[in-house]
Amino acid sequence: MTVYWRSLFFTSPSIFILLTLVVATGLQGVALYGLKQQPWTGIQTRPDMASGHVRITGITPGSPAARQTDLHVGQQLVTLSTPTQSVELTSDGRDEYLSAPDYATLDQRLAQQTKLWKALTNAEPITLSTQDGRHATLTPQRHTPIGSIPGYVWLLLPLHVLLPLVGALVWLYKPHTLESTFLYLAGISYSFFGAVFCVLYQRELTLNPEWILLLTSLGNGSMFLLGMAVCAILTYYPQRVLGLEALLAYAGLWLGLSLNYHFRWVEAPLHIFIFQFLVLYAAMVLVSYRQWRAARQNPVNRVTLMVLHFSIQVPTGLTILLYAIPTTLGQEPYITPLVAHVFIISMFGGWVAGILRFRLFEAEYWCFKSLMWAFGGSLVIAADILLAGLLHLSGTYALGMALVVAGFVYFPLRQWLLGRFMPADRQSLQAFLPTFSASITQAVTPQAFEASWRETLRERFQPLHLEPVPADADGRIKLGDNGLHLLIPNLPGDQLYRITGKHLGAHLFGKADVAMAESLLAIARMVSAASEARRQAVQAERQRIMHDLHDTVGARLLTLSHELPQPEHKKAARETLQILRETVKLSLKQTPLRLGEHLADWRAETISRAEAAGVSLHWQTDEGLERLEIAPRQALELAHILRELVTNALKHAQPTQLHADFKPDGEGLEMAISHDGATTAPQEWQEGTGLSSLRRRLEIVQGTLECTHQAEQGQLRTTLTLPLQTA
Template identity: 25%
Template sequence: MLSPKLTINALLAIAVALTLLFFSIINSTPYSGFMLQYQDETGVMVVSNVDDWARAAGLNIGDQVISMGVAGGPYMEVEPRHIMTSPGDNGLYYPNERDRRPTRFEEFGKLHTILSAPEIEVNTAAGDRIRLAMNHARPLQSISSLVWVEYIFALAAFLMTAFVWAWKPKNRECQFLLLCGISYFLIVMPAAVSVYDIDMFYPHLGVYWWLRTSADIGHSLVAIAGVCVVLYYPTKLKNAEPISWLLLAGLPVYVLVLYMDKWVDGKPFSEQFLYFEPYQADLPLALLFCGVIVASGFQWFSNQRKPVERAQTLWVILAFTTGPGIAYGFYVAPKLVGEVPGMPGIVANLMMLSVFAMLTLGIMRSNLFQMEQYIGVAYQWAFASVIFFSLDSILVSTSGLSAGESSFILLALVLWVYLPLRQWFHNSFVTAQQDKRQQLVNESLVLIAEESLTKSESADQVWKTALQMVFSPIKLDRLHHGEENGVSDRGQSLAVAANKYSHGLKLSFAEKGARLFNSKDTELVITLNLLFEKLYDLQDAYLAGLTQERNRIRRDLHDQIGHKLLSLVYSANDEKSRTLAKETMAQLNELIQALKQESVDLSDLSLQLKMLGEESCRHSSLSFQWYDKLPEGLEIKLSPNQYLNILNIQRELLSNAIKHSHAHTIRSSVDIDSSVLIISLSDDGVGFNHNNIKPGNGLFNIQTRIEELQAKIEWLTSEGTKVVFRVPIQRTRNSDEC
């Protein structure tokens, strides 16, 4: 395998060789030294241009040429059918479609024989017989610029596809794209050196047959290669290999069948003129459309969750339908039905060249465009262009309107029909998508704001959840090195820079693979990142101030109220006052503990609940039974708020049972089920119906604390009273348990 550098040099050498071949075909064809033009008003052939050496021989501009030939040899009358200027002249001068090409072949062969002689004679209407020595080369300036432009198109298609193949020579799509470029060269190069564009151009019959045959086979080959490209690009389809080989094997069979249909029995091979009918040469373009659409459909369904491949499929469909569609509709189709084409051949070739430019960009995965963003716009332009070009052709050809009148009608249709419909489509679909996305952004902002206040989840998790809400990525991975915000992997990924509360993240495939990331997503991420940091900064500042104020209150309670309660304990005259002071001081310690904002172990809460029950029942001469059902080795931290609220609820329930139940025994337990802490308290007293009791401050405080804990409470009064409240908590396990 050649290195890329050697491969490119070899391709350039081939391009130079093809260019030399192009020049040799032109220079090897005899040159008459004058040009003829048919005048409709007089019905004669008139000299329209003449070189100096032909003028010196006696031929002048305006001379009417009747015939030309070789002294002592064949002569031939010069007729308009020998000087055709467009493909439309074929139907005018050769009405028999079956014999059109053989007749032209015979006529051009006679002219080539005459012009190949060392000297020819030109007979004019004035009776002059002018002798011209045929030893002069055709000056390049006499060749129309369209010839060079068409050849540049052919060479550009070959070079573009060749460089793609040199980039990845083992890729099947690159190989078939190169075959497309070669096929296009085989079509356009003969068209460039045709009798329509070069005056008095009559090549050798072998050269003429070779040019026509290469163009005819090129039409079939470009269609087959184009379908094969889509079989392998952007991903290889199932059975792509046998289908591509079947299509390639079908080409020689197709050519052989058509050629055998033109075979004339009894004629020697050297005199056989084997050719395609125009419709037989152009028929493969229909295969190109159908094959590309079918293969692209399979590509679409196989790449639903691969946004880059799906976008490339759309790009391929656009490439194969837009340019060829316009060329086929306005140039090839009119030729097939004998009408004058609606566009020049050079424009049709330019439309076909656009296929290779677009496929080159797609296969090389150029970053010059974000396909996902612009394909829809490109389809709109292509669709609208085809529709209005078609309407213009129909109006001019069928209604007898002038070109100006047709343009005025189309302008009115654009202003009063197309643009309003396009705006309605935009408002109905595009705006709806934008509104949906804006709603997701708003919901993510609400989430960030709420979580920054409640802090029920970590800041890192909140940031991930917000990004998932906005972009719905298929994957969300951590970045292990610092990166700026930006799109990467041709739109497949979006890098989100780290902030003070979360590490960097990489989002893959936006909206579950429905689209690619773009620059607007980068701007949105930057904005969300700033808002996220600001909200959490504000919350941190608020919590810092809150903590500072709590510490001040805690110090004041400890230093002032605590000191006075301690003095009361030691100075009380009776045991009852001393006990009350101790209980009050214990509750004050609980409050001070809560104000520290330090988490409390669940085991400590269990111990406090037990001590609270035992102490309360001991003073009331009640029996207290405690059941700790927590599993061993469990490590659960409670927030100070949870710890204080649970103790106060238990204290209020104990107080109600002691005061109103007339019970002898109080039972209490603590248990855990998944992430729910279950605390129960029951007595064997008289019981009461909770729903028939007007709640006082005690029951009201219980309900308020239950709501603050986001807990649930049940009151059961079958035998005595039983109260169960369930508190949701975050559960973790220690290393011994795992």
């Protein structure tokens, strides 16, 4: 049976949620019961630190106090009297367990609460005396009507139920993980503490002293569990930074402090209740620092920490600054325990977002601005406390001086931090356009445009990695892995580029990066489409010219090959016609060609010319060249260059031997033409039409030419290297 229920609990989400709801609702039901057990006069009060008493803030209609004409809102209550005793109403009577600096003061306040409890529960009339000398006599009701419970209590109670439910949902979403388990424990613990808080703090004038001691201990225990859950989350998530021994040692320390508050073994330094929370906060700061150092190379973990620590450090830091420190120094706190309670509730939203890593790419800049806002406000408050405490200035003058001092420190520091820690992508699209234009407008072919697009992405986002991945059906720019990746289509849209780690992994991508990439992609595609349209127009015009050459000049050469009387003239006309046809054919080609086929044609033509000149030809090609491809334009220019070199050799050197060697050169081709005969050193040459034409063709194919003269052997060697552009 035990195994069955355990299996049902961990496998049925509905049972898990139901049990959580029952526990949390039951705790808040007990809190409502405790509130109803208070004696009721219908008077709402708040502490007045200036006078040391309490001030009336409201009187409930229909209550015992509503029938007293001597009581009205704004009066200060000084004493509560019965026929047998008189009890002073002090401003610190309702949060004695929070504000008492030592056990002696706590005992005095508990003794006061005992007297008030007896006075309000003995069914006798009581007399309330105000500071202006008025007296009002009334008989309190034994129990508080449920309708007179303050409205904010009805807002807090559902929140105390919601917190463990949120933890349960996160646990179901990420079951059996340490961070979700401790988040659930934190929700249950704070639901328990919230119920205790409502009874202790929302009571009217007093509460059973025995209840105060019991609820204080229970609240302290629930805060101990909450603090341990927070420290465990910070220690193990998103990565482990301390060992289990350190966590257990800290748990033992804080448990000892909590038990010491209950059993009163020794007086805690500074403050009997607040000291343990100062220790907790110092430990959280230390663990946060360790986590931050461990996440320097992981932007997702770093932003996760930013969300988690912002949601923890800011509320707890403000609570310590605005409540704990002034209370410890014996000054009036800037916020009430109720506001501090709401601060702590706000932590859970950040925990959920951090543990689920929900939309982290939106959190980085928002967290920075919020932290700076909190820092600015804290700086003003700290300066106000120091000026009022050390220089004994009046409140208004101290606040004005604090604003001036904080302004001179805060604004320069904010600008420095903004430039130092925040992403350097605040550059607008208009500011980046000149750099983008210089890169994209230099491209001519679709391949060059795509290379410029990749370079633009690298320059704009400075990623750790840029790799192509298959395109999905959507094809839009989108964020991936909580902003760790940015998926951007290529210019044709048939592939995606996955960019990882903005600014060398320092930051996550966000919505601003998506908008920037969309604008750049639209501009790049527009420029590429315009260039492609121009290229196609040029190609169409080239085709028209080639067809005209073929139809006019080709026809005339064909006629001449039949009409010329001399055989050598006929042969020259036929060779010219063949060159023209080859030029037209290659100029109209768009797809890569087999290099081996052209080598065979070039070999046949060169053999024919060498035999006609009585020259012995030695032609050598590597086998690997047969499988290589060459662009049509390169094939055409290379054929012209080979003819020009052979022509120069046969015309000027009258060689007996002609060598032609072809071999691969990395991803390119090396062609070497060497011959004997009447050769001279290249330094002695006079550049003519042949050399000028040769250089122009080499520029087109991006090739290089080197001529070497071997005087002792009487040979001239011309070596040409060029990259093979198959597209």
